[in-house]
Amino acid sequence: MLARELAGDELVTYNPDVPLPPASNTKLLTAALALYHLGPDYRFETRVFSNGNSLVLAGRGNPSLSPTQLSVLAERVRNADIDAVTNLVADVGCFSEPSRGPGWMWEDGKYSYGAESTALALSENTVSVTVSGTDIEITPKTNTTEFVTDFDPTADELHVFRDGDEIRIEGKAPDELRTETVPVPDPVCHCLLAFRDALEETGIAHTGGLLMSRNTDSGAAIATVKSPPVSELVREMNVPSNNFLAEQLARTVAREVRGDGSWDEWETVVNEFLDSRNAGGARIRDGSGLSRYNLLPARGIVRVLEWVEEQSWSETFFASLPKPGEGTLEERLLDVVPEIRAKTGTLTGSRTLSGIVRRDGEESDVVFSVLLGGLTGEDEENARETIDDFVRELAD
CATH class of the missing domain: 3.40.710.10 (DD-peptidase/beta-lactamase superfamily)
Structure with missing residues (x-):
């Protein structure tokens, strides 16, 4: 000392x-x-680029990207007279792999404090898991957030954690509403899927696939959101x-x-x-x-x-x-x-x-x-x- x-x-x-x-x-x-x-x-920026019939969602490490900001991006894309896209592309080139820090323990990835670091990240690469009795609600919910329940009335408490590609909810079902934050298994895909949902809510159809790119120079942006300073x-x-x-x-x-x-x-x-x-x-x-x-x-x-x-x-x-x-x-x-x-x-x-x-x-x-x-x-x-x-x- x-x-x-x-x-x-x-x-x-x-x-x-x-x-x-x-x-x-x-x-x-x-x-x-x-x-x-x-x-x-300094403010982090998350941008959308138009590339032919595709849209590129370019991550620059923004730590505060939220579902609300994805909706803002989607609205701005719609205001650019785009009503359909083929592919959605995640540009993640500004960070190199891996997504977990050197010297982290294996168990760290099970809980929110060990969420992965990625160039494109939604809600700090976590989801909120709300448990009420045996009812489960996950926010934001995408196809990457599969969960497994194993309720046991004889257990002492509830445990919510990530286990590989799944979110496990096991133990005693709570008598009152309880919310836990859990890291998502595939953060970039999760973010891209949430952006696709936001686009579809504004009336923009998605007809192709989901792709990943490491091209950090994607042309002129048609929509941008920023982090706090x-x-x-x-x-x-x-x-x-x-x-x-x-x-x-x-x-x-x-x-x-x-x-x-x-x-x-x-x-x-x-x-x-x-x-x-x-x-x-x-x-x-x-x-x-x-x-x-x-x-x-x-x-x-x-x-x-x-x-x-x-x-x-x-x-x-x-x-x-x-x-x-x-x-x-x-x-x-x-x-x-x-x-x-x-x-x-x-x-x-x-x-x-x-x-x-x-x-x-x-x-x-x-x-x-x-x-x-x-x-x-x-x-x-x-x-x-x-x-x-x-x-x-x-x-x-």
Whole structure:
């Protein structure tokens, strides 16, 4: 751990150069590099191109594409005097395969926090599964979202998860309405099918097939929708700790800087940045912190936070971090008086918290990083309270 005043004095230090899993503290790097390379005003665009009798839906990594936006695109296509199309083509060339980050666990893909990262993504590559008794409703529903139920009245609870190409709903049927978010098995096809449905709802007939392309230069767009700016997206990422949004930002930074939206190129960008900040022995493989390969010392995070404080967008960055009472700090540090903005991190065996304490008067603000790793048993159970006690001492 390390805590240092922005004026330069170290307040607390304990093994600050030991590389440990940062977990979701990795998102601090993702937010900083997105604001630096993309800029606070950058907006992702999803475009539709007309190519003969076909339509191309071009994904550029937009992390906030919604069914409503697909309907807007469909209406704009109809307003371009198009009433029928042969093929629908998904252009996904801006991101390289694979769609799951290096070092992710197999189980991560079963749940919404492990949704795949793709150039064309609808509703964060997830669907909402609403269960009422034994009735099931999936939104948005396409042909890619097949589900299997196995209700057992003797079970203790309900489980909803992705299992290969299926969504499984098993266990005890709930007495009250319950909604779970689950990753879809084939995200690009799911999005393209949802777009086809939106087109048909506007009166545009689809008579051909569904295709995939890696052509990132598709001509003139006839319809476009945009995401919120990066200044808003980094907060949507950090407050609830949204892994999908982090990967979309990271891979887009890689594409803008290195010309290829791959995790390998992201690794190059982020590790070159950490080298320039003298961050010590670091290895970062993804943008969310879900990767078990990631290692970073507390001193490296503190040096990144010090660098952020010098940037023109520093207030945007720190405002993107949750404060006590919201997001992943909803029930933590509520008794602390000075303003705290901090990013949590949780993996099996690891608990982390890094951020800033804003002190009043002439005292310098304090940036800090606490990384605890190799935790088992009671140490793991008590880690959050141990970290919070440390931050309380800083704040006092």
